[in-house]
Amino acid sequence: MITLTEENYIKAIYHLSNQGLEVVSTNAIAKEMATKASSVTDMVKKLSEKGYAFYKKYQGVTLTEEGKEIAINIVRKHRLWEVFLVEKLNFSWDEIHEVAEQLEHIKSKKLISQLDAFLGFPTHDPHGDPIPDDSGKIKKIDKILLSEASVNDDCICVGVQDSSSAFLQYLNKHNIALGVRVKVVQIEPFDHSVTIKIADKELVISSIIANNLFVKLV
Numbered sequence: 749m750i751t752l753t754e755e756n757y758i759k760a761i762y763h764l765s766n767q768g769l770e771v772v773s774t775n776a777i778a779k780e781m782a783t784k785a786s787s788v789t790d791m792v793k794k795l796s797e798k799g800y801a802f803y804k805k806y807q808g809v810t811l812t813e814e815g816k817e818i819a820i821n822i823v824r825k826h827r828l829w830e831v832f833l834v835e836k837l838n839f840s841w842d843e844i845h846e847v848a849e850q851l852e853h854i855k856s857k858k859l860i861s862q863l864d865a866f867l868g869f870p871t872h873d874p875h876g877d878p879i880p881d882d883s884g885k886i887k888k889i890d891k892i893l894l895s896e897a898s899v900n901d902d903c904i905c906v907g908v909q910d911s912s913s914a915f916l917q918y919l920n921k922h923n924i925a926l927g928v929r930v931k932v933v934q935i936e937p938f939d940h941s942v943t944i945k946i947a948d949k950e951l952v953i954s955s956i957i958a959n960n961l962f963v964k965l966v
Contacts, residue, residue: 750798752853755822757781757791758800761811762819771808817884824880826852827873828863834874835867841874841925842916875916876907876926876962892965894932894942895958901932903963910960919961922951930963 760780764772774788781788792809795801800815811819829851833839839847854860861882864870871887872878880886891906905928908915919925923946933950934943940955 750800750818754791754795754798754800755818755853757788757795758811758815758819759822761792761801761809762816762823765811769808771804771810773808777809820880820884820886822852824882824884825854825860827877827879828860828867828870830873830875831867831870831879832863840916840920842913842920844874845911845913872907874926875911876905890964891962893959894930894944894953894961894963895940895955897932897942897963897965899932899935902966903930903932904928904966905930905961906964907962908960909962915957915960918957922946922953924961929966 757777760777761772764776764780769776774785774792777788777792778785792801792803795809795815796803799812800818801812802810826848829848830841830844833844833847834841864882869881870879872889876891878886878888889906893909894903897903905924905926907926908919924930928946931945932942933945936942940958941952942955942958943950943952945951
């Protein structure tokens with residue numbers, strides 16, 4: 749029987765591996781989980797013993813196929829619950845992450861299957877992240893960070909890299925949401941801040957914001 753803590757570690761390893769880390773270090777996991785490296789080492793050894801991960805001392809951790817399946821299923825549940833919270837319970841997108849973190853550990857396959865159908869089989873969550881289908885397949889979309897766009901590019905906001913409440917509240921404050929069309933007006937060479945135009949209003953955003961907002965070129 750897999751525990752809630754084990755699921756959280758598996759999900760953390762999965763997310764880190766999707767950031768380009770072929771082998772995830774225990775230090776990276778410790779930072780992601782806000783815990784001690786020694787605690788991570790103990791846990792990844794347990795995951796390895798259960799067949800969920802491969803762990804090599806001084807090298808790091810990778811998930812086994814079984815571990816990846818578990819991670820993708822957790823991600824699927826998390827993102828479906830986020831859709832439910834926004835669409836059916838009127839939560840705002842900056843309120844849902846922590847609640848979905850609790851709901852993602854529900855084990856009932858029938859509940860999740862019926863939740864998916866009830867929501868109309870959504871393909872993306874309220875933050876723009878793709879929702880794995882019931883077979884674990886994930887539909888990718890072409891997107892870049894706003895910081896990678898060029899002057900005069902027309903873009904549509906399609907996702908966020910940072911789903912923290914503080915970041916999403918900042919976007920809300922400036923009427924930046926998924927589906928909003930923006931035009932890159934200027935990029936400041938010194939600090940890489942970006943001037944964008946939304947409708948008829950110009951806004952200067954920092955490089956931190958531009959590095960956490962995904963857009964699709966149009």
